[in-house]
Amino acid sequence: MKVSKVALAAATVLGGSALVGTPALAQQQNQAQQNQQGQAQQPRLNLSRAEQAALNPLIQANAAAAAARQQGQTPDWAAVRALLPAAEAAARSNDAKYLLARVQLEVALGADDLAGQERALAALLANPSTPAAFAETLRSAQNNILNQRAEAAFRANDFATAERIYVQLQQANPNDQRIINNLALVRARMGNTEGALEPVLAQIRTAEAAGQRAAESLYQRAWRVPYAANQRPQALEALRRLLAAYPTPANWQLALDVVREGGGSDVGLLLDTFRLARVANAVRANEYLPFAASLDQAGLPGETKAVIDAGIAAGVLQASNGDVSRLLGVANRRIAEDRAGLAGQMAQARSASRGQPARIVADALFGYQRYAEAAEMYRLALSKGGEDANLVNTRLGATLALAGQRAEAEAALRAVTGPRAELASLWLAWLASRPA
Structure with a gap:
């Protein structure tokens, strides 16, 4: 029929x-x-x-x-x-x-x-x-x-069953990001960080091999999984990939927040994260004033004024505000004297037995965007010794990056070890985003 x-x-x-x-x-x-x-x-x-x-x-x-x-x-x-x-x-x-x-x-x-x-x-x-x-x-x-x-199964904490089903779904729907994310979440709950990352990184690699970028959610997942597992090196590497694909202010803020968290109470590191945030156009509205206050406390009136002026221009600081007015007034009073003393400080640094005078004047020169002289002084500080080499190399790398000396900047930043290596890696990410 x-x-x-x-x-x-x-x-x-x-x-x-x-x-x-x-x-x-x-x-x-x-x-x-x-x-x-x-x-x-x-x-x-x-x-x-x-x-x-x-x-x-x-x-x-x-x-x-x-x-x-x-x-x-x-x-x-x-x-x-x-x-x-x-x-x-x-x-x-x-x-x-x-x-x-x-x-x-x-x-x-x-x-x-x-x-x-x-x-x-x-x-x-x-x-x-x-x-x-x-x-x-x-x-x-x-x-x-x-x-x-x-x-x-996930709600019942039966992660093995949930994983098996999501693997089946992912095989049938290899481009479904929701399934990929769910599989990563289940494996992360199972403590299988590598397994959680595998389907996510596979999607990213496939897109990048084709000269494209994967969905931003995949890059976000790629750093959050190791971060939740307290695997900071893997998380920072994934954050750098996120910044390479999606260098938005929000993503820069996110990456810098992770670095600050790892820096603990290191005031110098906090200051240097603000500097990179400013370069990456990622200073939050509520960060301009703390940034300027940190610079003021470090005795850097030129950079203090520059940051306050930038905040006023962005409409997030008001010159009439008491704290802003005070910081700006102090900076304006000190700038002329500070500038006038730079040449003498550089001469003293060259004759000093330790590197501290060279590092101090280099910090001031950086704030006035006198990058060539700042780089000379940072190198002098390294050669004389007595200073934290990781701090000096971080700032030397930043100085050279802003001076357009890419290869030299990369060499200095790659020499950074310890807690500051995370910040140095973000400077390297910023450099990689610049035209060759």
Whole structure:
């Protein structure tokens, strides 16, 4: 017997059903049914007489149950289920099994039987008689059920089951970022940081190998997973990749916050993070005043004034504000004397036995953007010794970076070790973002 797919759509009345948690399925099925009914030429299903005899009563009972549901009445799914064994025994061809699975899906939907829905969906997707367009709807429904099971397992702290299901989903939907993120989250909860990062980094590598950038959410996930596991080197490396792909002020602020957190009470490091924030156009509105106060305390009136002026120009500081007015007044009074004394300080630094005088005058020269002289003094401080080499190399690298001496800046920054290495790595990231 040949059964028209138009007749099938009218008989099974699947358009009104929807998987639990998947309301889009009903709309998709309705559209598929309308498309089928609107086509003049329909493929036909071939059934044997035995298959026809067993399936016809089943389809009629299913249609009656579906019609009752659409009319707000109670469907008689028990009558449909009673006819299933005979239909299952008779169905031998793919076409018959396709019709049978459609009804099994409808019955499972009517009974809110998630396991039955899964079985019917799997049968339909494995059946070559299932139309390709309908298969896409079925895959979406199957994915929704798997997501429900994975989420339920996650809520129950059954992370092994959640991971297994998300791996299955990710293999079927390799570009679905929500699935990738969920898989990473589950593995992170299992303590498997490397496994959590693997699907995320794979997506990033694929995009970058094609000369593109991955979605920002992937770069965000790539640093948050190791950060949560207290793996700072991996987190900072991922933050640098984030900055390379999305060098927004917000991402720079995020990266600098992580560095500040690792710096503890190091006032000098805090000051240097503010300097990089200013260069990267990432100073927050509420940071200008603390930045200027830190510079004032360090005895750097030139840079103090520059930061206050920048805050006023940005509209986030008011010259009439008491603290702003005080800092600006002090800076203005000191600048002339400070500038006049630089030459003498440089001479004294050259004749000093220790590096401290050279480092102090270099800091002042940096604030006045006299980068060539500042670099000379920082190098002198390194050669004379007695100073924190990591601090001096950080500032030397920043000075050379702003002076446009890229190779020399990179060499100085790569020489930084210890807690300041994180900040040095962000300066390197900023350098990498500049035109060659």
